[in-house]
Amino acid sequence: MKLSEQTKNNIYKAHYVNGIAxxxxxVKYRNIFELLQYRTNQxxxxxxxxxxxxxxxxxxxxxSKFxxxxxxxxxxLKVNNIKPGIRIATISHxxxxxxxxxxxxxxxxxTVVPINVSEEPERIEYILxxxxxxxxxxxxxYYEKFCDVLKKLNIKPVIYSDSDFILPDGCIDYIKELNSQPADxxxxxxxxxxxxxxxxxxSGTTGLPKGVVxxxxxxxxxxDGISRWHGIGHGTVMMCVLPIHHVNGTIVTIVTPMFAGGSLVLNQKFHTHTFFKRLAHExxxxxxxVPTxxxxxxxxxxxxxxxxxELTPLLSGGGTGVNSLINFRHIICGAGPLTxxxxxKFEKIFGLKIVHGYGLSETTCYSCFIPTALNKADHDKWLLKYGFPSIGIAIEPNEMDIHNESGESLPENxxxxxxxxxxxxxxxxxxxxEANDKTFEFGWFRSGDEGFYIYDESGRKYFFITGRLKELIIRGGVNIAPLEIDEVLMSIPEVKSAIAVGFDNDWYGEEVGALVLLKDNFTPSDDLKIKIISFCKEKLPAYKAPKVVVFSDSIPVTSTGKYQRNKVKHMFDxxxxGQYK
Structure with missing residues (x-):
């Protein structure tokens, strides 16, 4: 990839932290293999x-067994000619x-390219x-869903099966090959x-996903920054209920326990009925x-x-042993809009502390958290007083600021x-x-998110996120590009113009809606709403398809003709x- 000298210089500047080049x-480890060796020896x-x-x-x-x-x-991997710098994908729950x-x-x-198995094959093909x-x-x-893509791109499949499965020609049996390999x-x-x-x-607002390296x-x-902030060390037990194709699942609850010498409880999926029991038992x-x-x-x-x-003994403190939450400290929450x-409501019902934070794939994962040791009054103040829950203070590996559109630092509030x-x-x-030029334009990583900060009594900046300058829809912590949905909406015969809108939702933080302007010879009706939703469900994965339709006589645009999605969110209040499936 060819980058301008200016962009190279801006990227270099964006990797400084508090004057440290x-x-x-x-960190003392030369690579992750050295980290694995050290922790296993310990x-x-x-x-x-x-x-x-x-x-x-x-x-x-x-x-040692791991x-x-x-x-x-x-x-x-070595015997299959995978060398340093080569990219390999993981396609699994x-x-x-x-x-x-x-x-x-x-x-x-x-280099690992994690794949979200709920994505459609066409999008996976682009990524691979x-x-x-x-x-x-x-x-x-998942082999049947993606086999044509793998064959088309000449990607060698290594298949794991925990059931009777006839291995297709040209595929490698993971367990069989694993057992034949030495541990040296x-x-x-x-x-x-x-x-x-x-x-x-x-996902980007253009619809084509960007590869974050x-x-x-x-x-x-x-x-290291996450473990220092949360006091994670030898013996700390962390639980993962989030998908590990996402950096939150990977960095917070896989890499961090290894880095700190802790342990990981990994769940295939999140379920409300096992969540608290597993916290206690493990x-x-x-x-x-995520807030959802x-x-x-x-x-x-x-x-x-x-x-x-069933939860009463746990929450009342009346349980003992595997029926007690006595070991539990707090919940880390981020990756989506938290109200x-x-x-x-959550802290009142369950009596468990939420430590809110913020980060992006582009900053590896988390960049800030509220302090874990705040007294109740201060904890409530920073999460409840200012209209938005604070995302906290920058952690050690990075600095944060609020800039105007010219890259100039802005004052408090x-x-x-x-x-x-x-x-x-x-x-x-x-x-x-092009994305690198724009993102690193001022020698900082530009998040595209809008926010502000307020100083505490000791002069620390508590940050808040208020929305997005970019127009991604974040549903349950998953980024969705609205233009992809727009294309499907615009292919519906009755539709003159339409846009996907991410509206505030108690269940997913944001949910997907459609604002639709019909052609002159069609009249708004409930039947037409159902037809539009059904059409989208046929063309899109369920999580991307609009759940509600609002008809309108106009759709606001900028002077350059760009849709102003954020201006119509109130129409979905x-x-x-609602909970939509």
Whole structure:
């Protein structure tokens, strides 16, 4: 990728933190293999990962057993000609094998391209082709959906199956090959902190996802910042209920426990009925969630008497042993719009503390949190007083500020763009010079999010996010590009003009709506609304399809003809409390 000297210089500036140059590394490990070696030598027989399948069965691996599987998988990759710098994909739901495959790839210096299996094949094809992926680890239940894409792009499939499955020609059996590999491993000296580790594709408002390139150092320094802020260390137990194709699941609850010498409880999926029981049974200290999950838990408590009855001993402190939350500290929450109303409701019902934070794939994961040790009055003040829950104070690996459109710093309580610079800022967008030019224009990473800050008594900046300058829809922590939905809406015969709108929703933070201007010979009706929604569901994954339709006589645009989505959000206010599937 060819970048201008100006952009290269701006990217370099954006990797400074408090005057510390990008190459003055703040973690001692040369690479993730060295980290794995160190932690395994320190705690060989302690549990690193406990994995719960959806059927309730669980698998447990100690550090030493985990390392053995990682190194065998690394050797499997080597014999399949995967070398440092080559990109490999993981196509699966949350699974123990995927965590092993991540670390194996990092040990040999390969770059992981995590795939969201709910995406449509056409979008996956773009991601795999754009990243030049050479091999894909894939769970057998997703092979049929993506096999044509893999064949078209000549990507070698390595298939894992936990059931009877006839291996297609040209595919590799993961378990069979794994068992044939030695656990002895010779690392490549070329793998360093600057070796690329992840390419996470994040939606842009143009519809085409951008590849966020993160290095091994990015992963380790953000894990260091997260662990220091939350007091995560040897013996800390963290639980993952979020998808690990997303940086929140990967960095907070996979890389951070390894970095700090803790352990991980990985769930195949989130379920309200197992959430608190598992926190208690596994003696979890910290769990990371998105606001949508908090809303689901509140709803089930208020509407499901059995759920409420079973939780009473846990929440009252009356339980003991595996029926007690005595080990639990707090919930990390971010990756989607959190409201003051939801914070207040959840903490009142469950009596568990929410530590709100903020970050992006482009800053590896989290960049700020509210302090964990605030007294109740200050905790409530920063989460409830200012109309938006504070996202907190910048963590050690980065600095944050609020800029105007010219890149100038703004004073306290003035809205502008949230900008970040530091050692956890991404390397760049993969093969996207134009995006890099704009994003790093002023020597900071420009988030595209609007916010402000307020000083506390000691002069620390507490940041708040108020919305997005860009128009992505963030539904349950998942980024959705509105233009992709616009295209489908505009293909409907009765539609003259239409736009997708992300509206405030109690369940998902934001939900997808459609504002529709009909052709002159059609009249608004409930039947037509149903038809539009059904058409979109046929063309889009369920989470992207509009859930409600609002008819209008006009759609506001800028002087250059761009739709002003944020100006029509109020038209969907009546749907805020609805739960849509």
């Amino acid at each position: 990008p190459d003055k590394y703040l 705690h060989p027989e302690e549990i690193f990962i406990t994995f719960y399948l959806d059927n309730g069965n669980k698998q447990v691996l100690t550090y 390392k053995e599987l990682v190194l065998k998988t690394a050797n499997l 949350n699974h123990l094998n995927t965590v092993v495959q991540y670390f194996a790839s990092w040990c040999i210096g390969a 082709q754009s990243s030049d992926t050479k091999l894909a680890f894939i769970n057998n239940q 491993f010779t690392p490549d000296d070329s793998v360093t902190r600057e070796t690329e580790a992840l390419i996470v594709y994040t 993160l290095t091994q150092y990015n992963l380790m320094i953000d894990a 003696k979890v200290n910290i769990v990371s969630v 999950l908090l809303q689901f838990l509140c709803h089930d408590f208020e509407s499901n008497e059995k759920f409420k009855f 003051c109303e939801l914070v207040q 003035t809205r502008g763009e949230i900008v970040i610079r530091g050692h956890n800022v991404m390397k760049y967008y993969d093969e996207n010079p 009546e749907f805020k409390s």
